[in-house]
Amino acid sequence: MPSLIELRDVWYQYNPNSPLSYWALKGIDLKIERGEFISIIGPTGSGKSTLIQHFNGLLKPTKGEVIVDGIEISKTKDLKALRKKVGMVFQYPETQIFSETIYDELAFGLRNYGYSEDEIKERVEDVVKKLGIEYIPLDKSPFLLSGGEMRRVAIASVLAMEPEVFVLDEPLANLDPQGRRELLKEIDYLNRKESLTVIIVSHDLSEVSKYADRIIVLFDGTILMDGPPREIFKNVEKLLEISLGVPQIVELLYTLYKKGADIPYNILDLDEAVRVIVKWRRSLGNRDKLRTIPTT
Ligand SMILES: Nc1ncnc2c1ncn2[C@@H]1O[C@H](COP(=O)(O)OP(=O)(O)OP(=O)(O)O)[C@@H](O)[C@H]1O
Ligand SMILES: [Mg+2]
Incomplete structure (x- = not known):
């Protein structure tokens, strides 16, 4: 069986052929297997967001190949199927949210994929409970929510699609310590009990190392370290040197x-x-x- 996600010597350049051109990824080789709980760590500007946007075809490699479930994304026309398989919560939830009510926001993807209204209602109720936001009226505008609530709605809207891979870009920003713990616990549960493959981007190893079974450290567009937390912590001096929280x-x-x-x-x-x-x-x-x- 092919890896769930495989990157072969992936390079990515922003603004090619312009004075603002910039190589954000420089030769990434990576295999992600089904059921893994991975954390991608790296200092600001190291290429984390650029990297994960390759997993669902939002960005296509300038050089190299990205293969998801055996399909090379530069060649597939079926981006809709790819986006359903790889659910992504962006770094800034306000860029992801656009509906007039929370319910419509949570239902948007499902409607897009042709689910019946009954099934949509059931799934919305389910994710609302999972994310602990059942106290918020669903007819409220999502733009009136606090930062942490908005993030939960953004997360819930992606989870409602029941993706195979759940990619979250800095999901813990805006959440208080209890909110962080609860969210990580819920994601951990989905990973263990429902075999959801999880990829969480973070600046800080202390938040995710308890749950992640593999940590990938990015630095300047390259993979600096890749291994279980215990192996990564052996390099604590290097981690501190590149300004990562341990x-x-x-x-x-x-x-x-x-x-x-x-x-x-x-x-x-x-x-x-x-x-x-x-x-x-x-x-x-x-x-x-x-x-x-x-x-x-
Ligand atoms: N649209 C763009 N045009 C030009 N350069 C960009 C663009 N987006 C990102 N970059 C550059 O690419 C590099 C990697 O950016 P990226 O957003 O992937 O980093 P990151 O690791 O996610 O950082 P952060 O922790 O701050 O979110 C940065 O130096 C950034 O300035
Ligand atoms: Mg980022």
Whole structure:
């Protein structure tokens, strides 16, 4: 079976043949498999949004090939099928929203694909619950919503289409910490229980590393790192050097390590951090003044 998404030596140039021309992607090779939960991380301007817009044919490579489910997107005429397969929530939700009511916004894609009004109603009710926005009247204008609510509506409208791949460009901006946790949990649930392939773009490794099973670090239009979070965190020095957010606990353990502590720092969560600190502290025995760190 072909990979769900494959990029072969993809280059992308904005404004070709003009003084403003700019190579935003420089030779990307990438395979994404069904069911993965991937996070694409990179500093501002590294090419994240440019990259993901290749996944549903919004941008076509200047050089190289993008193949989705065995079909090369530069050759297909059926962009409608491709867009249904690869659902995308853009970085700025206000650019995605245009209907007069929230209901129409959520129903728009479904109407476009010829679903019956009964089925549309059912799906709209379902996504509204999933995204926790059932308290908002559906006849309200989406433009009256707060930034976080607008983002949820944008996300819900894409989810209503039941895509195979769900691509979200910085979905956590505008959400408060609880909203971020809830959204990530919901997406994680869809990934695990409904086999949705998830690709989340972010600046910050601390938000997504708990859920993503693979992290792709972009830098200056190229893939700098690609691997499970634990492998990526081994390069914490490099990540900090290119201004990426890493979990504070990883940074803390790395600082201890640099000061000579025999301690791993590529850990994934607070519980694991506590375990490695307790183990390290025990290994010091009574010789070290640092034993004042509590063990429970
Ligand atoms: N329409 C455009 N015309 C010219 N250059 C562009 C255009 N869009 C993006 N670029 C340039 O391409 C590079 C990559 O942009 P892109 O939006 O993909 O970055 P990003 O990683 O998503 O950044 P951010 O984290 O700020 O969203 C940037 O240097 C940007 O200035
Ligand atoms: Mg972007």
